[in-house]
Amino acid sequence: MAKIGKYLLRAVAAALMASPIYWVFVIATGYHGAAYALPPVLRPLFHWAPFVYVWTHTHWERYVLNSVFISASTIILVVVTSAFAGYALAELKFPGNSAYFYASLGVMMLPQQALLVPQYVVMFHLHLLNTYAGLILPFAASTSGIFLFRQFFMKLPASYREIARLEGVSTLTYLRRVAVPLARPAVATTVLLTFISSWNQFQWPLIMTNSLRLQPIELALSHYMQTYQSNWRELASAALIALLPILIVFAFTQRHIVRAVAGGETPQKE
Amino acid sequence: MMDGGLSAGTPRGTARPNVLSWLRRLQQYALKETLIGYGLILPSLLVFLVFYYGPAIFLLYISFFHWNIFASRSSFVGLHNFVVLANQPLFWQSLLNTGYYVLLVVPVTTLLALGLALLLREARNIRGGGLSQALVFLPHVTPVVATSIIWTWIFDPNFGLANAVLRVLHLPQLGWLASAHWALPSVMIYTVWHSVGLYTVLFLAGLSTLPKQVLEAAQMDGARGWLAFRRVVLPLISPITFFVILLATITTMQTFSQIYTLTGGPHGGAGGPAFSTTTDSLLIYQTAFLYLHFSLASAMSFVLFMLILAVTLVQKLIADRMVFYR
Secondary structure, eight states: OHHHHHHHHHHHHHHHHHHHHHHHHHHHSSOTTGGGOSSOOOSOOOOOHHHHHHHHHTTHHHHHHHHHHHHHHHHHHHHHHHHHHHHHHHHOOOTTHHHHHHHHHHGGGSOHHHHHHHHHHHHHHTTOTTSHHHHHGGGSOOHHHHHHHHHHHHHSOHHHHHHHHHTTOOHHHHIIIIIHHHTHHHHHHHHHHHHHHHHTOOHHHHHHOOOGGGOOHHHHHHHHHHHTTTOHHHHHHHHHHHHHHHHHHHHHHHHHHHHHHTTSOOOSOO | OOOSOSOSSSOSSOHHHHHHHHHHHHHTSOHHHHHHHHHHHHHHHHHHIIIIIHHHHHHHHHHHEEOOTTOSOOEEOTTHHHHHHHTOHHHHHHHHHHHHHHHHHHHHHHHHHHHHHHHHHGGGGSTTHHHHHHHHHHHHHSOHHHHHHHHHHHTOTTTOHHHHHHHHTTOOOOOGGGSTTTHHHHHHHHHHHHHHHHHHHHHHHHHHTSOHHHHHHHHHTTOOHHHHIIIIIHHHTHHHHHHHHHHHHHHHTTOOHHHHHHTTTTTTTTTOSTTTTOOHHHHHHIIIIISOOHHHHHHHHHHHHHHHHHHHHHHHHHHHHHOOOO
16 A cells, blocks of 8 residues: 555656646647646647747757757867876876865855955957857866766776786877777766767856857747747747757666766766 | 975975975886876876866956957956946846845755655666656757747647646646746756656765665664654665755756747747846857947856855755765
């Protein structure tokens, strides 16, 4: 009896948490005025016409491409800088090694909201306002990425590096051919976490850009929301554009993501 | 002057032994390895210095100097910016709003996350258990603006789901985001929904590391249910609980995107109605980037920085007394 109760409670909790996202579908693909129906409509009708209308009447493809470009560049840079620093911290002896480890952890302790004003000034002087570089470079290094790669490289047998050194293989080649391919789970985790934070980026582009051409999807959505106030079907359709890539990626990798968030522990099987 | 305590192991007094031992310590590093090491940390170091540590230090400078982004000169004004700030009623209002917001969101989120984690704990191996965990976590990865759209609909006073539910329960209808009384609680509901999954997963990770023998031993001694939870489970997961409370406090003290989006965006007067949702981070944003009052905004940022630091230290002090580290 208690088991069934718990089972039901779990189902209810999961349904409640997921229902707002489900409602985006219901309203976006429902009949006209579904958002105003009382009692609320519960079943999506899968009318994709309004979604297509919204998609074709605003330059969403531009904004989606902006987000894709910004996310992809950030991901590549984060993987490279994290693998570099993670390797140096795990395998190389140099003065300042542990100091840098703590310094990179310390970045997480800096309150982001308190830094925005001085960051804006720095961006102004570096001429990075209103540029793609300004949306990418500040996120090109990641504490959690460095930490993950460091943990992973520390588990690699020291003999690998010994052999590479005896064979006269350079550090970069060793990283590219041996260490990083072996650290595939760390790469996957870093890629996923960076994608999520990068795709969901909102406040930074809001402050650091004012050109429509550079807008990533979340910022474009925020402006759209102002123009189409309480046109719920249009708004829900537009929200779906920002939501779908995240939902698709999450559907296929949720185990990996949840485990990564729960403490960077990476799955053993590939 | 030279013996600034570079190495603690050698006797003080003369400069030579210290410098020598310092050099000897350097000798254990191979030059080539050192250079490669510096080369490899350089890219991330540059990012951290230019975009994070640099601005953090710069913040100190611009809060104490009257500072204009377009002027090349600035002069030391000491505490002037802070005096101006202290005379702004809206600044105090924003601190009150932030306090109200944090003091409600953090306990609710933590308790709810712990409850959900306990509920989901045994579900991992049951069919559908993984799915319920994924659905509870899902909101945390969704983009804030996109999901705020659906929540503004839910909170719509006329057609929204929230009032429809209240009507079914025969409760009075609320103005939600349109009312100065309920706007901030509405944002709180969104925030709990958006973040509780993260903390649930953290609690689940903590619960999964509990030593089985201890739990079994407690059961043998007759500790079951609530007693076992309070006396055995709770102390064992206290490090995770501390981490969750700390993380939740620091994050909620800096909430921006959902307040901005839910309460009106760029033209709709975010922070309203009647400044009831103007929290510290929103006020910093508006002061700096809407009213272009950079020196005042940096003074506010400085205060926020110090507040977060203080909260972190206080929580650490409390934790040292209460957290049970194995």
